Amino acid sequence: MPREKITFPTAAGHELVGTLELPAGRVKGAAVFAHCFTCSQNSKGATYLTRALARRGIATLRFDFTGLGGSEGDFGDSGFAGDVVDVEAAAREMAKRYETKVLLVGHSLGGAAVLAATARLDCVYGVATINAPSDVPHALERIEGDLEAIARDGKGEVAIGGRPFTISAHFVDDTREADLAAKLDALRVPLMVLHSPTDRIVGIEHAKAIFERAHHPKSFVGLEGADHLMTDEADADFASEMIAGWAARFMPKDPVAHPENGVIVRTGNGKWGTEVVTGHHVLTADEPRSYGGEDLGPTPYDLLLAGLGTCTAMTMKFYAEREGLPFHGVEVRLTHDRDHAKDCDHCEDEPRVQAIHRTLRFDGDLPQEVVDKLAEVADKCPVHRTLEGDLHIHTELSE
Incomplete structure (x- = not known):
């Protein structure tokens, strides 16, 4: 996916580092993704989920919380309140960049952070x-270490997910005292809860508690078979598809200027991503990865062949x-031959002759005379006549 590295400041005065995953074509909406406890923006789950959202038109920022990955600050001293402040900074950054309200998506403890941050934001x-x-202190169960000694001594060494950290007594106290229930009571934006019933780290009862406490409108999606960290790309893609479809009902609309006739083509994001707008439809064109593209849509020649093929079948x-x-x-199959001259027995003086090869396969048994007639009709479809006719392309500059 096209992406951009960005940094942005927090209210605490340090910089956070993030990656903005971009759609190949038009940006339909903007989102912020908050990663799981002690993970980073580059964890499998964060990467899969944000890229999948971007494929569906939602520009999505994933970032490292304070003191993690490339972000500045002290993770061991920031606590859950620090994560909430980070989410707020990220949301305001995206709202400012795209001049619109944003969607917040949180994974694991990042989910609790986005719930807590929303009550203090007017751009979500x-x-x-x-x-x-459903309760923030649950995160302390994942910490291996003597928390009582840390409370007594002010700080200490622990292991979280097998990784060493130094955390402060403030970190522990802040996590213990976080009241997510009060934040859910104050939540006044649409909510979608996605949870795996086979999650061995955060049980499904947490999803039930969040869903029941929240106000409508709210939706629930079961992620059957997914692990807690969302390390399977297929699970992440399914979750993102559900989120994008649901969010489309609520996101601020970005009206598309559809032409009364013809098409409008606009450059998009990445190296080759391009948006195609017709009278009633929007699609993305791209190039395959072998040509430096992201393979997020048909190529220009795919679209050319598709125009001839669809017209042939319709006719x-x-x-x-x-x-x-x-x-x-x-079934109409088409291929494009860029250098047809070497195989052409009547074009010696035209070394750059190109050709389109078209193969027809009719369903069912048809009399031969019907097959022959339909094949003759195929050569008379309007697009075929345009391509073989005396075609002129006129280019002018718009004011």
Whole structure:
């Protein structure tokens, strides 16, 4: 996916580092993703989920919380309140960048952080949580160390997820005292709760508690078979598809200027990503990865062949129905040959002749005379005639 590295300040005065995952074409909406406890923006789950949201048109910022990954500050002293402040900073950064309200998505403890942050933000239109705990102190169960000694001595060494950290008594106290229930009572934006019933780290009862406490509108999606960290890309893709479809009902609309005739093509994000707007539809064109693209849409020549192929199929079906001929469907396969001259027996003086090869396969058994007639009709479809006609392309500059 096209992406951009960005930094932004927090209210505490230090910089956070993030990655902005961008759609190849038009940006339909903006989102902030908060990663799981002690993970980073580059964890599998964070990467899979944000890229999947971007594929669906939502520019999504994932970032490292204070003191993690490339972000400045002291993780061991910031506590849960620090995560909430970080989410607020990220949300304001995206709202400012895109001049619109944003979606907050939080994974595990990041889910609790986005729930807590939303009550203090006026730039959020919706929240989605993935495998999130319903009480913040639950996170302390994942810490291996003597928390009582840390409370007595002010700080100490612990292990979280097998990684060493130094945390402060403030970190422990802040996590113990966080009241997520009060934040849920104050939540007044649409909520989607996604949770795996087989999550062994944060049980499904947490999702039930969040969902029951929250106000409507709210939705629930079960992530059957997914692990807590969302390390399977297929699970992340499913979750992102659910979030994007749900969010589309609530996100601020970005009206698309559809042309009355013809098409409008606009450059998008990444190296080749391009948006195509017709009278009623929007699609993305791209190039394969072998050409430096992201393979997020058909190539220009794919679209050219598709235009001829669809016109061919439509014309034959129309003719068969009009003439009362038997017709059960057709498959049209097309390829483009950039250097046809070497295989051409009548174009020695035209070394750059190109060709389109078209193969027709009719469904069912048809009389040979019907097959021959439909093949003849295929050569008369409007796009075929345009491509083989005396075509002129006129280019002018708009004011």
